[in-house]
Amino acid sequence: MASERMIIMAGADERDLTKLAEYEAVGGYEALQKARAMSPNAVIDEVIASELRGRGGAFFPTGRKWSFVPKPDQNPNPHYLVVNADESEPGSFKDNEIMARVPHRFIEGCLIAAHAVESKSVFIYIRGEYTGPYEVLRSALEELRDRPELRGDVTIVLHRGAGAYICGEETALLESLEGKRGQPRTKPPFPAVQGLNASPTVVNNVETMATLPPIIEMGGAEYAKLGVPDSRGTRVVSISGHVERPGNYEIENGTSMRALIYDLGGGIPGGRELKAVIPGGSSTVILKGDEIDVGYDFNSLLKLNTAMGSAGVVALDERCCMVQLGIRISEFYEHESCGKCTPCREGTRWMTQILRRLESGDALQSELDLLLDVCDRINGKCLCPLGETAAIAVASYVEKFRAEFIAHVEQGGCPFGESSPLHDVVAPGAMHLHSASSAVPA
């Protein structure tokens, strides 16, 4: 029987940790004092020892990332810490709960990171829709205002997004934070060297930050004892879709996915069959219902060509039509494509068009091949991963459920039709086209 292992969310069930006093009562901000007593390099070494990897999706070793940042004497420009709180990946809602329930642990983590990378200025880019977590963080920062010994000489600015999934991509986020359209930049140069205002910048995820206090507290080596090789420590996993008890669960990396879905998640409602699982948010390769006897960790999932991504586990039961899933996911990426690079902008639109025709039953076998070819032509050609993951995810639906796609062609329609919960779901899609500037000069 799998159980949770609370490190990040520790204490949140027993007390209201949004209150500074309560948080301090459970030893809050002691890790910060401990870290500040250490040299920046020592803190980086601790984090390297902990083998912590970024929780935003790319799973990049956090300590390594910090070590790329030029030291103040190498680069006189101000150093920035930018926290990625733009959580918008379908299936993920962990950062939401972390900020809402353990804001001080999160902020403490930010201050520890700021010390490590010698930054005096922290920007938290929080997705615009997150009014709740925003209010919580704001009052948490209020509480710190008259605690200079905690704040130190670091300023933390809450910067609210305005609704754009792509702004979660670190370079798009920086563009957006600079007040521009959120379109990704080419890398190199990497943010660590030229980020915000072309100055050294570390971009890290909310959960990554919230994991720092426990790491400093227990020591990197101790933390590295949790989890499995290459995937150390705990992870807040978002479980949603067709499970009895959806929600966020903090688990040790390596816990079996079956346990996630059947023990923590409570299994599939109505005694239905599990058909498929999206393991790490919409951007990841889908798993068939019988592929879940696998540890929830980097290496195990890699063997199945997929990933933990942003730890958004979505369970789909037997009623779901995979073509309809393809349409909805493709519509999402088409809608969120920033429009900068050609393959993503044009390709995702084309994918949606083909998928719609497949669902309607008017498509030929050749168009199924065309769909795969279009995905293939997008994949590996884009400026940022958004377009790529759209293609990879949708292609994985076809590869794993080919028979179902072919059935659409052969039966001239959808075998599931209305009985599938994903039938005819209205997506924002075309509603993004503002018309204000289609009126034009005389």
Place this chain on the structure above:
Amino acid sequence: MSAAETVTLTIDGVEIEVPMGTGLVEAALVAGIEIPVFCYEPRLGPPVGACRMCLCQVEPGPPKPQAACTLTAQDGMVVRTALTSQVAADAQNATLEFILVNHPLDCPVCDKGGECPLQDLTFRYGPGNTRMTFPKRTFEKPIPVSPLIALDRERCILCYRCTRFSEDVAEDGQLVAVNRGAGTMIATFGDEPYRAPFSGNVIELCPVGALTSTTYRFEARPWEIQDVPTVCGMCPVGCNVNATTREGKVKRILSRNHPEVDDGWLCDKGRFAYAHLHAEDRLRDPILRVRRRGFEEVSWERALDEAERLLRESDGRIVTALSGSETVEQAYALGKVLRRGLGAHTAFFPEEMSDALDAFRVPLSAIRDADVVAVLGDAPVVEHAPVVELWIKEARRRGARVLYELDEEAVRSAGKAILVWCGPGGHGGATVAALAQRLGASGAFYIPDTANGRGVCDAWSCSDDAESPSPDPVGLLIVSGDEAAANPDVRALAEKAERVIVISMFQGLAAGWADLVLPGTSYLERDGSYVNLEGRVQRLRRTVIPPVPDELAWISKLAERFDVELSPYPSQVFEEVSGIAFGGIPFGEIGDRAPLPAATAATAPIEVPPEPTQNGGLRLVRYRPLFSGPAVDRVRELAFQRPLPEAELSEQDARTRGIRNGEEITIRSNGTSVRLRTRLSRELRPGVVRVAEDFAGDLQPTVEISK
């Protein structure tokens, strides 16, 4: 970065050595290999890697194809383009398929057809057929982005060249991309036109037929046209251009990138004013004043007889008013006839010119590389020498300090400091030259009012050595060219002259006040040379046959009548002048991308009378706006570019008076006053108010302002 350091890499098996920092696209060219691009354009700043046309296999690096335009050559790099890599070939083919998925393919009716990179690259790298069986994205089209530019959003491939130009080069922030994803489109704000001095450049930047010139639309097909290389005669920069002609008519003006002069940019005046050639009031025959019957058109023979008579009757009491738009050859010819033939040495020049600057001569491109640029004189550079403004902006983007008020210490301590004088006074450049000498600046420019003022002075002065006192009363005033004809001072002089000969292109300027009017020609119709504000001698070519004989032709005929030897051929006249004034550069060498003569050795300390000092009040600087003058007045499409009723104010002066950007203010000087909208300018020093001639009325040089 010292060009000495080089790196060696392999492209499609060819090993090449290039300077460190060379982009892969350029490196490939060295190897004679083309890497296809759409969005890549180094003049627009750092690469954006948007279109994905340039995908190549690059090692070391990730296995997937890389956007070559975003990479620079590294030692030991192995690059494989579509020529040798299937991966790259497939990637480029894919990009083109995606670009064409929503492209209307209306090439037969597209102005770009035949000179379109998208056509060419599709031909070379693209898919032969279309697999797109769905409705294409459609937009309302074509849309007038301004009276000069039409936009077809369906043809647009979103390379963002135009918007990057607007934001990162011209910095006018007016042409932008709106919406996102597949709904992204190019737009201006609401229904306001793209109103900015450099807007036309986006037409040339557009790699497809999305942005086209309203004045060129449907005028010609690429195989019917001929491009004639010449230089723009609209301002002292002398941007290098190609005049596209069809059936003896100029159809458009394109840039002919001179990297030291214009970097491939043109202002809208230089690009669109060519239509003045076909002005309604263009003169085609000489006009003679005849007693009682007023004026009548006469033959050229008759006109020259009359000219000869007027010249002889005035027995040397002649004043020649020059425009500064004459070619060097034309000015020299006039001088030679009048001075050697009639001893008439007195000329009225449009402006003062000093050669003190020659000691600080550097190419305009040197501004870009400066650490400090001091812009003095208080007049707006963009209105007098537009492209110089672009060089200054680029300098600022590259980290240079741009000063609008002299900070001697900053100039002295700068590694590379460039001084630019633009405005009233300045003694033809002597003032700024003296400053450069005193502060050790590495270069200095003086921005004259006229396109060839320098060349005209040099030519006139070397046409003879003798001098004579200015005649009084003036027997004959010769008004050479439209700018002189439009000049109030010249008109005043004409009042006092017994007789007047006017050389002008336009009835509107010449009629009524001259005894003899000789039709003039435009810089686009003459062969010869101009000297730009750098001191660069550049070749002007006859792009179309003028409707009237050009000036040099008839001046040489006139010369015969006074036994002055004068060739009708610009080449020969030039050699004559060059021998005296331009160190003997041959005509052949100034034709393509003319070289800049070396700076003369710095001489004895340059003496200049001090500039007038301001006592109390604000200094009013009135300037002639870029979009004005005889040619612009005759081009309907440029009307919307006319200046707005605004007064520019420094932020400091505005703050101390509690004036906000956009507020109406009153400007007054003893008695008269005008009311204008304020525009705060970071490019104006405190103590100065800047107003275009059109709105300055009778204001005196010293003014007071109030809300």
Place this chain on the structure above:
Amino acid sequence: MSTYYEEVQAIKTQYPNWRSATLPALRLAQEKHGYLSPEALRECAEALGTTPAFCEAVASFYEMLHLAPTGRHMVEVCTNVSCALVGAQQVLESFEQELGIRAGETTEDGEVTLRPIECLGGCGWATVVSIDHHYRTHVKPEDVPAIVQELRSGE
């Protein structure tokens, strides 16, 4: 004008570069004008010291900034996969019925705008509906009438 202008100047000081104040400035302008009308964009540009075109370019990129009028209340139903799996579409449709409009429209009286929206980051609490940017979780079709009532009674 002036208060907005001053507010924006204050926001600028929080950032190393004035441009970073663009999103906050646009958000404020929208709150002040109801939506980002040409006037609102001009005012925003004035305060930022940039062009209206630049402001429109940025605004039109983001889902939460509106260049066309919207209702006084904004009802946004997440219809991404996790919510759809447990009936988001049915929730959206009952809003359509209760309000008598289609998704993407605004009620005659200009009170309520209804639209589907991409994942709101509350997948475990599906269906998530954002009402004037405050989340309602576990929304079922049968909860909709009460919610609309609430909006209409203007709380």
